[in-house]
Amino acid sequence: MAGPLNLDDMVAIDFHTHAEEACGMHADDGYDDLQQAMAQYFHSPFKAPPTIPETAEYYRQRRIAAVIFHVDAEAATGHRRYNNEEIATLAAEHSDVLIPFASIDPAKGKMGVREARRLISDFGVRGFKFHPTYQAFYPNDRAAYPLYEVIQEAGLxxxxxxxxxxVGAGMRGGYGLRLKYSNPMCIDDVAADFPDLKIIMAHPSFPWQEEALAVATHKPNVYIDLSGWSPKYFPPILIKYANSLLKNRMLFGSDWPAILPDRWLADFEKLDIKPEVRPLILKENARRLLGF
Incomplete structure (x- = not known):
């Protein structure tokens, strides 16, 4: 069993890493095809998706803590999800570097609410991941609100x-996935209806970057993680807000294993970010948000 997480010894917190290797089972063939397409899209250096222990060792060597999760999209895709409990258990075995988040398809309704409560109380998950495009739901769909209520109540x-x-990029019909679900303006409704819910919008929100910045500027409970893109491709307006109005609500995220933190951090070094802002983005904002 790994020791406790000591963030004083960490150089950064990566707020966006994926548990891509199935836990205790092989993924569906369809999901294998999807992973292969994603590996090609991101020019992945991995022959096979890294396991959770392999992920932990990579981050341990670099003294970076990592928020890790999968995505439950069973209703929309028919793919078996990875087991939340097993991911949390594996993360606990590497608790010196890994911070477990869970993922519950909002389509699970009351069953999902019950699972969320159990994962919080019995497995110590520290947050929840949603992927509106992959899960085929609008974040402001009232059917998801009971799940948000549990998360807000727990302060996660x-x-x-x-x-x-x-996900699905370059595949026939984009694998049937629809980008409209991930417009950040839908998050504005959630932030207004759940003012005490800590919300993170993942990625530079192409093609809705200005909408994302508007939401985060207007709603103080909304953060942005900068994962999924190399920083060298960040639009100037995103860098401007990261240096000023949103300097306390920007988070380092890589999108492992699609993008390696080594590459992200090397490119981030070249950005015109104020010296006093760099530690906020790399660690301190995430530390405050996670309550460590």
Whole structure:
């Protein structure tokens, strides 16, 4: 069993990493095809998706803590999800570097609400991940609100994919996935209806970057993680807000294993970010948000 997480010894917190290797089972063939397409899209260096222990070792060597999760999209895709309990258990075995989030398809309704409560009380998950495009739901759909209520009540963050996605990119019909669900303006409703819910909008929100910045500027409970893109491609307006109005609500995220933190951090070094802002983005904002 790994020791406790000591963030004083960490150089950064990566707020966006994926548990891509199935836990205790092989993924469906359809999901294999999807992963292969994503690996091609992101030019992945991995021959096979890294396991959770392999992920932990990579981050341990670099003294970076990592928020790790999967995505439950069973209703929309028919793919078996990875087991939340097993991911949390594996993360606990590497608790010196891994911070477990869970994922529950909003389509699970009351069953999902019950599962969320159990994962919080019995497995110590520290937040929840949603992918509106992959899960085929609008974040402001009232059917998802009971799940948000549980997360808000527990004081935990909810992380939402926003903008275009590499999932299904280049596949026939984009694998049937629809980008409209991930417009960040839908998050504005959630932030207004759940003012005490800690909300993170994942990624530079192409093609809705200005909408995302407007939501985060207007709603103080909304953060942005900068994962999924190399920083060298960040639009100037995103860098401007990261240096000023939103400097306390921007988070480092890589999108592992699609993008390696080594590459992200090297490109981030070249950005015109104020010296006093860099530690906020790399660690301190995430630390405050997670309550560590």
């Amino acid at each position: 963050p909810a992380l939402f994919h926003t903008g275009q996605t590499g």
